[in-house]
Structure formats: C-alpha cells, structure tokens
Amino acid sequence: MDVLWMAPPLLLLFPLLMWTSSTFVYYFKKCFYVAWMMVLALLAIPLCILKSGGRDVENMRVIRSLVRHVKYFLGLRFDVSGWEHLQTEGPYVIISNHQSSLDVLGLMEILPDRCTMIAKKELIYAGTVGLICWLGGIVFINRKKTSDAKSVMIDAAKTMLDDQIRLWVFPEGTRNQKGDLLPFKKGAFHLAVQAQVPIIPVVFSSYSSFYLRKQKQFNSGTIRLRILPKIETKGLTCDDIPSLSDKSFNLMRSSFLSISNSVPQSNGPCKH
Numbered sequence: 400m401d402v403l404w405m406a407p408p409l410l411l412l413f414p415l416l417m418w419t420s421s422t423f424v425y426y427f428k429k430c431f432y433v434a435w436m437m438v439l440a441l442l443a444i445p446l447c448i449l450k451s452g453g454r455d456v457e458n459m460r461v462i463r464s465l466v467r468h469v470k471y472f473l474g475l476r477f478d479v480s481g482w483e484h485l486q487t488e489g490p491y492v493i494i495s496n497h498q499s500s501l502d503v504l505g506l507m508e509i510l511p512d513r514c515t516m517i518a519k520k521e522l523i524y525a526g527t528v529g530l531i532c533w534l535g536g537i538v539f540i541n542r543k544k545t546s547d548a549k550s551v552m553i554d555a556a557k558t559m560l561d562d563q564i565r566l567w568v569f570p571e572g573t574r575n576q577k578g579d580l581l582p583f584k585k586g587a588f589h590l591a592v593q594a595q596v597p598i599i600p601v602v603f604s605s606y607s608s609f610y611l612r613k614q615k616q617f618n619s620g621t622i623r624l625r626i627l628p629k630i631e632t633k634g635l636t637c638d639d640i641p642s643l644s645d646k647s648f649n650l651m652r653s654s655f656l657s658i659s660n661s662v663p664q665s666n667g668p669c670k671h
C-alpha cells in the first residue's frame with residue numbers, strides 16, 4: 400500500500416528516463432566513434448610510415464584492417480551482396496550514396512585493394528584522422544572552387560592509370576539523410592570517362608531505421624550494402640556524361656529504395 404503512491408510519479412518519470420537514456424546513448428556512441436577513430440588513426444600513422452615510408456594507397460590495407468572491428472562496438476552489422484562485381488581487374492571508379500560519417504565503416508568493409516577516396520579538403524584538418532587520410536592517398540578537393548576541384552580530378556584520372564589505382568567517389572557531394580538520393584554531381588563521371596575505366600555503383604540502405612541525427616537516436620542495426628554490376632565507359636566521351644550520370648543515378652536510386660523499404664520524403668524523382 401505504502402509504495403502505491405509512487406506509481407504516478409514513476410509513470411511520469413518513465414518516458415523522461417527513456418528519452419534521456421536514448422539521447423545519452425546517441426551522444427555516447429557518436430563521441431566514442433570519433434574518439435576511437437582518432438585513436439585508431441594514431442596507431443595507424445606509425446604503421447603506415449613503417450610500411451610505405453609516407454603517402455601511399457597501399458596504406459589503405461592497414462587502415463581497412465584497423466577499422467573493420469568498429470562496427471561491433473556500435474551494434475552495426477553489414478549484409479553485403481554483389482561481391483563478384485568487385486572482381487574486376489585494374490582501375491575503376493566506385494560511386495556510392497553518402498548518409499553519414501558512419502559510411503566509412505561500410506566502405507572499409509568492402510574496400511578493394513589499391514582503392515582510395517576523393518574527399519573534401521576540410522577533412523585533412525581532422526587531427527590524426529586527417530593525417531591518416533593523407534597517408535592513405537586520399538585525394539582532397541576544394542568543393543567551393545569548381546576549377547580547382549576539376550583540375551585535381553583531371554590529375555587523378557591520369558594517376559589512376561599510371562599507378563593502377565581505384566577511386567571511391569560520393570557523387571552526391573555531401574551527406575544526405577533525406578530518404579532519397581541527391582542529384583549527382585558530375586566529377587565521378589568525368590573521372591571515369593577521362594580514364595576510360597568502368598564505374599562500380601555501391602548502395603548503402605537507409606540508416607533511418609537505427610540512426611536519426613535530428614531525433615538523437617542511434618540504435619543497433621543492419622546495413623544492406625549492394626555492389627551493382629559495373630558500367631563500362633570505354634568509347635564514351637564528354638557528351639555522354641549526362642546520360643552516364645542519369646543511368647547510374649536511376650540504377651542506384653531504385654536499388655536504394657528497394658533495400659531501404661522507405662518511402663522517399665521528396666516530391667518524386669530528383670531532377671538533374
């Protein structure tokens with residue numbers, strides 16, 4: 400009888416406790432992720448310098464093996480299909496959708512040998528992570544200066560062929576969690592056409608079932624990763640870039656919607 404008076408306040412406290420704990424879990428996981436990646440990068444720096452003596456795409460092997468366990472701490476799993484499409488000889492361009500910095504975990508899950516990324520130049524200032532990105536041969540671009548970004552990517556097309564390197568590009572150009580893909584920027588397609596190498600599209604399913612930035616939710620979840628068949632660019636020219644971009648966009652969008660079981664929040668297909 401004595402304890403019955405506690406029921407109403409406890410009932411009121413329950414949602415507050417639930418809210419606080421899920422917000423706490425969100426911030427805890429996010430801080431842990433950033434801090435742990437910083438520590439891993441600190442470990443990776445001497446290993447990469449010993450392995451390659453400096454900036455080299457081969458350092459991505461070290462980075463990949465150090466990052467692959469991080470998913471377990473965050474309660475994330477990957478369900479990958481289409482591995483056979485990565486069994487392509489020589490250089491190619493991988494394009495994927497970009498929802499969050501958590502994409503790095505999926506990227507490292509399937510990263511082929513001799514593959515590095517195109518990233519915004521601000522990333523180089525991210526402490527140990529910035530330095531490890533540089534050591535891993537990441538190509539930094541200035542998104543605010545198209546002419547600079549273009550010339551860096553034109554050089555990258557030449558380096559891909561000279562050094563037999565694969566490049567991973569996020570053609571949306573920014574992170575996006577709107578439940579649909581953003582219209583694609585053109586850089587990745589120019590890169591592939593200039594180097595005359597295939598494009599391999601990779602699609603991450605929506606994170607919205609376990610990770611919601613605005614609502615401060617970060618639960619456990621499984622991310623579906625679909626590696627799609629390569630798209631050849633041999634014989635294509637600059638004039639084919641719009642149709643190549645449209646074709647890639649449409650393939651990736653329908654795969655994204657089918658593996659995400661989500662209804663897009665935009666008003667129909669994105670326009671280019």
Ligand SMILES: CCCCCCCCCCCCCCC(=O)SCCNC(=O)CCNC(=O)[C@H](O)C(C)(C)COP(=O)(O)OP(=O)(O)OC[C@H]1O[C@@H](n2cnc3c(N)ncnc32)[C@H](O)[C@@H]1OP(=O)(O)O
Pocket residue numbers: 436437439440441443462465466497503516517518519522528531532537540541542545548549552553568569570571572573583584585586587589590640
């Ligand atoms: C141990 C711990 C370790 C932790 C390690 C973690 C490592 C992981 C790192 C993961 C990195 C992830 C980083 C992700 C990012 O940073 S995403 C942001 C950066 N990436 C991009 O922006 C790529 C996509 N953007 C583009 O491709 C753009 O096209 C760009 C080149 C940047 C130009 O931008 P913008 O002007 O806004 O775009 P447009 O597409 O409209 O292009 C304008 C006109 O230029 C023509 N164009 C574009 N590129 C080229 C080119 N290479 N050659 C010739 N012409 C080009 C394009 O066609 C447009 O002209 P038209 O309108 O067609 O006439």
Ligand SMILES: CCCCCCCC/C=C\CCCCCCCC(=O)OC[C@@H](O)COP(=O)(O)O
Pocket residue numbers: 432433434436437497499500501503519521522524525528572573574575
């Ligand atoms: C000045 C930059 C400071 C960034 C500090 C970030 C510190 C990150 C440390 C650990 C996180 C793990 C690896 C993260 C790699 C993240 C790459 C990333 O996701 O970059 C965002 C970029 O694609 C698009 O940026 P915007 O969405 O346009 O914005």
